[in-house]
Amino acid sequence: MSKLKLLSLSLAVSVALFGCNNDDEHHHDDHKVIDGKTLTNTPEVIKKGDQQLNKQTITLAATSDLHGRLRGYDYAIDAEDKHAGLTRIATILEQQRTLDPNLILFDIGDTVQGNSAQLFNDMETHPMIDALQYLNYDLWVPGNHEFNFDRSFLDRNLENFDGAVISSNIKWESNDKNYLRGFQIYNVNGCKVAVIGLTPSYVPNWEASAPEHFKGLKFEDELNATRAVIDDVIARHKPDIIVGALHLGRTDQGVGVYDIAADLADKFDVIMAGHEHATYIETVKKDHPQGMNISVKGGLVEDKAKSGNYNDSNRQQSVKIIEPGKWGSDLAMAKIEVEKDAAGKWKIIDTTLSNLDTKTVNEDQNMVDEYQDIHNRSIQNARETLGVVDGDFVNGGGADEATNDDFFVDDLGPRLYSTIHKAKIQDSALIDLIQFIEREKSGATISAAALFSDTSNLRDGQYYQRKDSANLYKYDNALIGVNITGAHLKQYMEWSYNYFNTYKDGDLTVSFNPEVQAYNYDLFDGAIEYTVDLTKPAGERVDITLIDGKAFDPTASYKLALNSYRFGTQGITNGWFTKDDVFYDSSDATVPAIRDMLTAYVTEHNGISLNDEHLNTTNNWHILQLAPNGAISKNRADNKIWQQFTNKQLCIHINPNNVKYPSISHALNTNDANSYFVNKAYKADGSASKEALDLGCSWTNDPNNQG
Structure with a gap:
C-alpha cells in the first residue's frame, strides 16, 4: 500500500504543497492511457x-x-x-x-x-x-x-x-x-x-x-x-x-x-x-x-x-x-x-x-x-488572509432572510434557519461582487451569476481569507462572454426564475421549485433593469425594462457574461447562443476560474469595500411580492406567525427530496398551519440559546421526517 511522501511543489496557488505516491509501487508501464486503446x-x-x-x-x-x-x-x-x-x-x-x-x-x-x-x-x-x-x-x-x-x-x-x-x-x-x-x-x-x-x-x-x-x-x-x-x-x-x-x-x-x-x-x-x-x-x-x-x-x-x-x-x-x-x-x-x-x-x-x-x-x-x-496544507491555504472587508455585503448584515443570522450546522450540514439567503431574493453587494468581476474581465455589459453557497456572506470588519472566495464561488467555472439576442436573454432569465414557486395568497416567504437545483438559479446585473412577478407562472415572470440605457429590444444583440457550466449546459443546449457568439473565454487566461478572479481582485486591493463605486448595490431588480408594498411584505405586517418565525418559535419544513440543497418547497403561509411546526426548544422567557433554537428546527425534529 502506498505511503504519501512529502516533497515541495510550486503551484499556481502560490502555496507549497506536499505529497506523492511511491513511484516504484504505483508506476504502471503497461497501464497507460493510449489514444484509441482501452x-x-x-x-x-x-x-x-x-x-x-x-x-x-x-x-x-x-x-x-x-x-x-x-x-x-x-x-x-x-x-x-x-x-x-x-x-x-x-x-x-x-x-x-x-x-x-x-x-x-x-x-x-x-x-x-x-x-x-x-x-x-x-x-x-x-x-x-x-x-x-x-x-x-x-x-x-x-x-x-x-x-x-x-x-x-x-x-x-x-x-x-x-x-x-x-x-x-x-x-x-x-x-x-x-x-x-x-x-x-x-x-x-x-x-x-x-x-x-x-x-x-x-x-x-x-x-x-x-x-x-x-x-x-x-x-x-x-x-x-x-x-x-x-x-x-x-x-x-x-x-x-x-x-x-x-x-x-x-x-x-x-x-x-x-x-x-x-x-x-x-x-x-x-x-x-x-x-x-x-x-x-x-x-x-x-x-x-x-x-x-x-x-x-x-x-x-x-x-x-x-x-x-x-x-x-x-x-x-x-x-x-x-x-x-x-x-x-x-x-x-x-x-x-x-x-x-x-x-x-x-x-x-x-x-x-x-x-x-x-x-x-x-x-x-x-x-x-x-x-x-x-489537511494542514488545506487549512493553511483556506486561512490565508487577503485583506479586510469594509461594509456589510448583505443588507442587514446577516444572510438569513427571516432572522438576520448566518448559517448553523445540523444533520443536513451548514444551512440557514429559513433556508432563504437574502442575496437570492434581493439585490445585494454580495452577488454584485461576482458580477462586477465577470463584466470587468469579459467586457460584457450584463452578467449572470448564481449564489452557490447559502453559507456565503461578507461582514464589516472581517478578514477576507482565501476560503471566502471558495465559499462564495465554489466551482472551477471559467468565464464566457457571448453575444445574445434580447429574445434569448429573456428566455434565459425566465428559465432561471423557474427556481421559485408561484405565489399563493397568505405566503409569508418565497419558496423554491423542488425540481430546480440551487446552482441553476442565476441573477442578472449590470446595464439591465427588470422585475420578477411570482404571481405569474414560470415562463411569464420577468419584465425587462431597460438594457444599456434603452428600452428592451428582443431583436437587439447584447453582451452577456456567464460561467462556462451555464454556457454549455443550458445556453448551447437551448439554442440561446452558439459557439460562434463567444467573444471572450477565460480558459486560456492566467487566472481562468471565476473563483480565483475574486481572490486576485481582493489581493490586489488588499481587501474589499462597499465604498468601491462599482460594488455599490445597483438595485437593478426586485421581486414584486417582496417590494415595500408587495403582497408578501403586506402579509408580514403585524403578523403573529411571521413574528414567531423570526423569533424561532416556529420552524419551516425542509424539502425531503432535495436535501442536497436544503430549501423549502412550500412557503410559510399565514393560512396554512401545515406550512410550519413548533420549535420545541423555544422558551417564552427567552432563555433558550441560539444553538438550541437552531437545532430545534433541525431535520430530525421535523414531524415530516419521522419515517
Missing part, C-alpha cells in the same frame, strides 16, 4: 476467495460524490463536518471487512473535485486517489467532475489507481473503442459478480467551453451503452449477479437511473448510484421508470416489510437501487445471499440494502495521521 488496470476476472462453499453472502460497498472529503472538514467555511469524510468511512470499513474479508468496495465518482482538492492537482497521484488506494478500493468509476480539469490529470490518476477503472459509455472518437473497460468481474468463492460502470453523457455539454478536458473522447447514450455492455458480459462471462455502479441521478437529463433500471431490471440485481447527492433505497419494476421507497430512517435501512424477499423466483421483475449521499456521509451496502442449487448453480436467496451513516462514527486515527499534512 485502459485496463486489471484482468477481466478477479478472484476473491477460493473456498468451496454451497452458501455464502456477497458483500458490496460503495461511496460516491466524495468531492475532496478525505477528512470530515469543510475548508470553505473552515469548520469540521462530523457527517463526512473517508476517514470515517475507514472506520466502518474496518468493521465490515471483519465480517466479510471478501467485501467488494467501489467509488462511483466525483472524487477529486471540491473542498480545496484542486490544490493538489499537480501531484503525481491526487491525495483522494491515494486515499482510495490506502483503503484498498477495488474499483473506481469516474464521474462528471473528474473531467473538470485537463484530461491529462484524469489520465494520470486513472493509470495510478491499482484497482479496476470502468465506465461503459466513454469512447474514443478515433475508433469507437472504450476509453475504459465497461465492466469488472469478481469471482467470490466461485460466484461471479459483474459490476457495470457508467459516467454521465452530458460531460461534453458541461465542459463545452474547455474541450481539452475530454479531448479525443465521446460519451454515448447511457441506456444504449449499458445495454450493450451488459449483454456482452452475459454472453461471455455468464455472471451469477449483476450490479450497476452508475454515476447518474434518478431522473437525469435524457436518461436517468430509473430509465436504466426499468429497462434492465431483468438483468441487474442491484444498482448502486451516485451524482444526485441523495440518500435513498428504492425498488424499480421492469418497464416502469419510477422508484418506490423501500426504506425507513431517511433512506438508511431497507424495510423488508415493504421490499419483501428478492430471490431467483422474482429477481427478473424488479431491481433495487441505492445511493449513499455525498461527501462520505454514508457507505452504501448490499448483502446478497446466494446458495447453490442441485446442479451447482448459484441462486439468489435474498438481497438486503442499507446506508451506513457516519454521523456518530469516529475518524480512523491511522488514516488521519497518514494524511495530516494534506
Whole structure:
C-alpha cells in the first residue's frame, strides 16, 4: 500500500504543497492511457476467495460524490463536518471487512473535485486517489467532475489507481473503442459478480467551453451503452449477479437511473448510484421508470416489510437501487445471499440494502495521521488572509432572510434557519461582487451569476481569507462572454426564475421549485433593469425594462457574461447562443476560474469595500411580492406567525427530496398551519440559546421526517 511522501511543489496557488505516491509501487508501464486503446488496470476476472462453499453472502460497498472529503472538514467555511469524510468511512470499513474479508468496495465518482482538492492537482497521484488506494478500493468509476480539469490529470490518476477503472459509455472518437473497460468481474468463492460502470453523457455539454478536458473522447447514450455492455458480459462471462455502479441521478437529463433500471431490471440485481447527492433505497419494476421507497430512517435501512424477499423466483421483475449521499456521509451496502442449487448453480436467496451513516462514527486515527499534512496544507491555504472587508455585503448584515443570522450546522450540514439567503431574493453587494468581476474581465455589459453557497456572506470588519472566495464561488467555472439576442436573454432569465414557486395568497416567504437545483438559479446585473412577478407562472415572470440605457429590444444583440457550466449546459443546449457568439473565454487566461478572479481582485486591493463605486448595490431588480408594498411584505405586517418565525418559535419544513440543497418547497403561509411546526426548544422567557433554537428546527425534529 502506498505511503504519501512529502516533497515541495510550486503551484499556481502560490502555496507549497506536499505529497506523492511511491513511484516504484504505483508506476504502471503497461497501464497507460493510449489514444484509441482501452485502459485496463486489471484482468477481466478477479478472484476473491477460493473456498468451496454451497452458501455464502456477497458483500458490496460503495461511496460516491466524495468531492475532496478525505477528512470530515469543510475548508470553505473552515469548520469540521462530523457527517463526512473517508476517514470515517475507514472506520466502518474496518468493521465490515471483519465480517466479510471478501467485501467488494467501489467509488462511483466525483472524487477529486471540491473542498480545496484542486490544490493538489499537480501531484503525481491526487491525495483522494491515494486515499482510495490506502483503503484498498477495488474499483473506481469516474464521474462528471473528474473531467473538470485537463484530461491529462484524469489520465494520470486513472493509470495510478491499482484497482479496476470502468465506465461503459466513454469512447474514443478515433475508433469507437472504450476509453475504459465497461465492466469488472469478481469471482467470490466461485460466484461471479459483474459490476457495470457508467459516467454521465452530458460531460461534453458541461465542459463545452474547455474541450481539452475530454479531448479525443465521446460519451454515448447511457441506456444504449449499458445495454450493450451488459449483454456482452452475459454472453461471455455468464455472471451469477449483476450490479450497476452508475454515476447518474434518478431522473437525469435524457436518461436517468430509473430509465436504466426499468429497462434492465431483468438483468441487474442491484444498482448502486451516485451524482444526485441523495440518500435513498428504492425498488424499480421492469418497464416502469419510477422508484418506490423501500426504506425507513431517511433512506438508511431497507424495510423488508415493504421490499419483501428478492430471490431467483422474482429477481427478473424488479431491481433495487441505492445511493449513499455525498461527501462520505454514508457507505452504501448490499448483502446478497446466494446458495447453490442441485446442479451447482448459484441462486439468489435474498438481497438486503442499507446506508451506513457516519454521523456518530469516529475518524480512523491511522488514516488521519497518514494524511495530516494534506489537511494542514488545506487549512493553511483556506486561512490565508487577503485583506479586510469594509461594509456589510448583505443588507442587514446577516444572510438569513427571516432572522438576520448566518448559517448553523445540523444533520443536513451548514444551512440557514429559513433556508432563504437574502442575496437570492434581493439585490445585494454580495452577488454584485461576482458580477462586477465577470463584466470587468469579459467586457460584457450584463452578467449572470448564481449564489452557490447559502453559507456565503461578507461582514464589516472581517478578514477576507482565501476560503471566502471558495465559499462564495465554489466551482472551477471559467468565464464566457457571448453575444445574445434580447429574445434569448429573456428566455434565459425566465428559465432561471423557474427556481421559485408561484405565489399563493397568505405566503409569508418565497419558496423554491423542488425540481430546480440551487446552482441553476442565476441573477442578472449590470446595464439591465427588470422585475420578477411570482404571481405569474414560470415562463411569464420577468419584465425587462431597460438594457444599456434603452428600452428592451428582443431583436437587439447584447453582451452577456456567464460561467462556462451555464454556457454549455443550458445556453448551447437551448439554442440561446452558439459557439460562434463567444467573444471572450477565460480558459486560456492566467487566472481562468471565476473563483480565483475574486481572490486576485481582493489581493490586489488588499481587501474589499462597499465604498468601491462599482460594488455599490445597483438595485437593478426586485421581486414584486417582496417590494415595500408587495403582497408578501403586506402579509408580514403585524403578523403573529411571521413574528414567531423570526423569533424561532416556529420552524419551516425542509424539502425531503432535495436535501442536497436544503430549501423549502412550500412557503410559510399565514393560512396554512401545515406550512410550519413548533420549535420545541423555544422558551417564552427567552432563555433558550441560539444553538438550541437552531437545532430545534433541525431535520430530525421535523414531524415530516419521522419515517
